[in-house]
Amino acid sequence: MFLAVVLIINNMRLLKKRSGYAKIEESATETSATQRGKLWAGILVCFGYVLLMNLVGFLIVTFSILVVLMYLMGQRNLRIIVSIAVSFTALVYYVFSKILIIQLPEGLLSF
Amino acid sequence: MIEHIVNGFSLTFGLSNLLLMSLGMFIGIVVGAIPGLNSMQLIPISIPFTFWMKPHLALMFLLSEYVGSIYGGSISAILINTPGTPAAVATVIDGYPLAKQGKSGKALKMALYSSIFGDIFSTCVLIVGAVVLARIAMKFGPAEMAAVILFSLTLTATVLGKSIIKGLIAAVGGLILGVVGSDPITGTPRMMFSVYELSQGIGLVPVIMGLFAVSEVFVQLERKFTTRKIKGHLPESPKKEDQRVSLREFLSVKRSVFLGTIVGTFFGTIPGVGASASAFAAYSVAQRTSRNPEKFGNGCLEGIASVEAANNATTASALIPFLTLGIPGCATVAVLAAAFMLHGVIPGPLIFVQHGDVVYSIFIGLLFVNVLMLFEAQLGMNICRKIVTGVPTGIIFPIVFVLCATGTYSVSHSVVDVILMLGFGLMGYVMYKYEYPAAPLLISFILSPIFEQAMRQALVISHGSPMVFFRHPIALVFVILTLISLVLISFLIRR
Numbered sequence: 001m002f003l004a005v006v007l008i009i010n011n012m013r014l015l016k017k018r019s020g021y022a023k024i025e026e027s028a029t030e031t032s033a034t035q036r037g038k039l040w041a042g043i044l045v046c047f048g049y050v051l052l053m054n055l056v057g058f059l060i061v062t063f064s065i066l067v068v069l070m071y072l073m074g075q076r077n078l079r080i081i082v083s084i085a086v087s088f089t090a091l092v093y094y095v096f097s098k099i100l101i102i103q104l105p106e107g108l109l110s111f
Numbered sequence: 112m113i114e115h116i117v118n119g120f121s122l123t124f125g126l127s128n129l130l131l132m133s134l135g136m137f138i139g140i141v142v143g144a145i146p147g148l149n150s151m152q153l154i155p156i157s158i159p160f161t162f163w164m165k166p167h168l169a170l171m172f173l174l175s176e177y178v179g180s181i182y183g184g185s186i187s188a189i190l191i192n193t194p195g196t197p198a199a200v201a202t203v204i205d206g207y208p209l210a211k212q213g214k215s216g217k218a219l220k221m222a223l224y225s226s227i228f229g230d231i232f233s234t235c236v237l238i239v240g241a242v243v244l245a246r247i248a249m250k251f252g253p254a255e256m257a258a259v260i261l262f263s264l265t266l267t268a269t270v271l272g273k274s275i276i277k278g279l280i281a282a283v284g285g286l287i288l289g290v291v292g293s294d295p296i297t298g299t300p301r302m303m304f305s306v307y308e309l310s311q312g313i314g315l316v317p318v319i320m321g322l323f324a325v326s327e328v329f330v331q332l333e334r335k336f337t338t339r340k341i342k343g344h345l346p347e348s349p350k351k352e353d354q355r356v357s358l359r360e361f362l363s364v365k366r367s368v369f370l371g372t373i374v375g376t377f378f379g380t381i382p383g384v385g386a387s388a389s390a391f392a393a394y395s396v397a398q399r400t401s402r403n404p405e406k407f408g409n410g411c412l413e414g415i416a417s418v419e420a421a422n423n424a425t426t427a428s429a430l431i432p433f434l435t436l437g438i439p440g441c442a443t444v445a446v447l448a449a450a451f452m453l454h455g456v457i458p459g460p461l462i463f464v465q466h467g468d469v470v471y472s473i474f475i476g477l478l479f480v481n482v483l484m485l486f487e488a489q490l491g492m493n494i495c496r497k498i499v500t501g502v503p504t505g506i507i508f509p510i511v512f513v514l515c516a517t518g519t520y521s522v523s524h525s526v527v528d529v530i531l532m533l534g535f536g537l538m539g540y541v542m543y544k545y546e547y548p549a550a551p552l553l554i555s556f557i558l559s560p561i562f563e564q565a566m567r568q569a570l571v572i573s574h575g576s577p578m579v580f581f582r583h584p585i586a587l588v589f590v591i592l593t594l595i596s597l598v599l600i601s602f603l604i605r606r
Contacts, residue, residue, distance in 0.1 A: 035333050042332040043537065046325075050516065050529045062517075066509050072332060073505035080506075088510055092517055100163060102521040 038072050045069065057107020063089045112467070119471025122167045123479060131164070132476060135172040136483045139179020140491035144187045147504060149196035150180040152327060152511060154446045155319040158453065159518035166454040167469045171476045173450050177443060178230065178480055181386060181423055182488065185222045186495045189215060189415075198386035198422040201394045205407065205414030212410055216354030221412050222419040223488045224361055225368045227481045229420035233376040233427040234477045240380070240428075241470075244435040248460035253568035254579050256436075258589035260562045263382040263438045265593045268551040269600045270383035271441075277547045285552040288313055289559020296567055308527040315449040316522045318556060320515045321535025322549050323446070328515075329540040331508045356412075364416040367397040371417035375424030380431050382440035385550075386422040393421030427477055434458055434470065437561060442550035448557050453522075459561075 049065045066085035075081050096102045122128065135157075142153045154173055161169035184196030189206035202222065209218040251259070268282035269275045291302045292312030303309040361368075371393040378389035397417035398407045407414050425441075432438045437459035439445040451458050456466045463470055519532045542549050555562075573579035580586050 039329060039333045042329065046512065046533055046536075047530075050526060050533060053516075053520075053529070054526060058517075062513055066513060069328075069332075069509035069512060070505055073508060075503065075505040084506060084510075088513070092513060095160075096517055096521055100160070100521060103524070104517070104520070 042069065042072050045072075053107075054105045055107060058104040059089060059093060060108065062092065115463075115467030115471050118468035119473075119475050122468060122472035123171070123475040128168055128171055128472075128476070131168055131172045132175045132480055133483050133487060135175030136179040136480060136487050137491065139176035140183035140186070140484075140487065141494060142176075143180030143183020144195045144491070144495040145502065145507065146187055146191075146193045146195050147327065147331065148507065148511070149184060149198075150177050150443050151446060152324040153180060154443070154450065155316070155324050156511065156514045156518060158316060158319075158450050159521045161450070161454075162522070166456050166466070167472045169454055170447075170451065170456065170469065170473060171480075173447060174473065174477065175480050175483070177447065178423070178426055178477070179484065179487075179491075181426055182223065182226050182419075182484060183491060183495070185226075185419055186219060186492060189218045189222065190496060198390060198425075200387055201390040201418040201422075202415060204394065205410055205412075205418075207410075208408070209410030209412075209415065214353045214410070217356055217412075218410075218415055219488075219492055220354075220356040221361075221364075221415045223485070224356060225364075225371065225416040225420040226423040227484060228368055229372040229375055229422075229424035230427060230481050230484075231478060232372045233379065233424040234474070236376050237427045237431055237434075237477070238474045240431045241434050241474075242463070244431065245460050245463050248435050251436075251460065251585070252583065253565040253572065254583045254586045255589070256565040257562060257569055258580055258583075258586035258593075259436060260438060260558050260565065262589040262593045262596070263432065263436075263440065264551075264555050264558060264562070265597055266381070267383040267440065267554050269597065271385070271548045271550045273546055273548075275601050277545075278551050281542065281547050281549065282551040282555040285555030285557075286559045286562070288318070288552075289556045290563070295560065295564050296571070306527065308523075308525055312560070313531065313556075314523060314528055315453060315557070316519050317528045317532035318535050319446050319449050319553065320519050321532040321537075322539040322553055323442070324511055324515045325532060325536025326539025326543060326549070328508045328512045329536060330543055331504050334504070360412065364413045367401070367413040367417040368420045370396050370400065371420030372424045374417075375421030376428040378421075379425035379428030380440070382432060382438060384425075385441040385443075386425040386429075389425050390418045390422040393417045434462060435460060437558075439554055439557060442553060445550065445553045445557055452557075 045065060045068050049061050052061050063085050066088060067081055070081045070085070093104065097104050138157075139150065139153065142148050143150065153176055157173060157176060161172060164172065180196060181198050184194055184199030185202040185206065187193055187195035188199040188202040189210050192203060192207040194200045194203055206218045206222065209215070264282055264286075268278040271278055289312070291309055293300055293310060300310060374393040374396055375386075375389045378384040378392060379386075394407075394414060394417055397413055398404045401407065401413055403411075429440050429444045432440055433444050433448060437448075437457070439448040448458060456462065456469055515532065516529055519529050520526070522528070539549055541547075542552070569579050570577070580590055
């Protein structure tokens, strides 16, 4: 029975390789300089977010990282970016600090 | 046992549990339908929100999300030719052609009914199988446990990736990460580099968030800007019978549904074979045994039915080795394992003794969740048709990142964990780039402490002689199986 299982798994691999459908998952990974730049900028911003969280406070950094990441990921409509960033920051802050009662770093905006 | 079942019923049909289950189901369907997001991102993000819940509520919520996301993946597979989850990759083959003929409603309903059938059947197998296997597993000593874990780690490492070596490297990496913290027997600090926060070991939450959600954010950052516009509208057949599945139609594909269910249930129990692999296997089995195999690929109902029955059947049967032996077989179950452990429900043979009511409420809940799916799928379909498939990734992934970071912070109240999460995110990204599978790493990270403890206990009992793994017959069988599977799989792949 064990042999049969191994054989079937092997068959599946062959089938996967043959059918063109499995490739849909990963198609657009060709990298150009700007794409790599976006990636590095994104990684730096993420690390900055974590390191500045205690210093500047949750609300400000979260709002800014949402704006920056949305811009990096191709959103260009400023009104959409700002409105989503504001509403989502408020929502996350409310859910975590008021419903789940977790002390988020307040930083500059201590109230 | 009877009292556990009765308690399980009362836990399942509590009002809060029903509400949370339907909420989880709904979130699961919607998130599963979004290409690029699936239960691998959804469950880690949801874990921090479940901390205030009782264990049975939290686990049923997460399991509903899991079941829902598998079905949700097929919605976008059928409607926009892009699988929402890897499990739905095979659904595209027949689902999209059928939708192009104007019969998207029929395709979606067929997927729904066969999903439900597959899920209910494999849940029944889960209930019977888990109870029987747990009885056997109770007799396992540390030597047997170590051998079983070794066997399943080898299987997951070799089957889940594209190359055996990369899979094994990932698995060993997970074992090493699991060593950080205090020695389980002597209490000596190991590999913590004087970071106090690491004295309890690396947390589960940063690892799962980083490896599967944050790494996905980085991957998406690098993508070219693509505005996903659906070209034109799918034709919509005005005839009513094209938008639903009649009983006769369902009975005409019963063989495919049944075969798909059997294949899915069987593959679900083997460590390392996930929902997508079993869906492909079911598709080929259905095609080979069908009376008219030439119709496959042109929108035939049998294809959709077999694939969907199979991928939903794996969801429940993948829980069999997990609940009875504590061994998660695929990445999603590994993430669920993390959730179980964080809620103090330690999977393994003792789970039926220590948390019998929780386990039985999960069993009953998994059966009942299908009834919810029947009602909520319609709602999910309508929402996905209109909104979900058009939401740009540029909005979703920044939000995913913030939810990950805040969630990780809320679990441990320490920035160290959030930095760790980012580190694992980078690691996950690099592994993705160089085609190292992340799932073996997570699975062996979760199993590492259990494996180490079992192995060292066995060695203490035998006064340090490694012969203990060869003297116990069950352990010996699994050690031999490990060797055979390594040799066989490497031989088969080389050709």
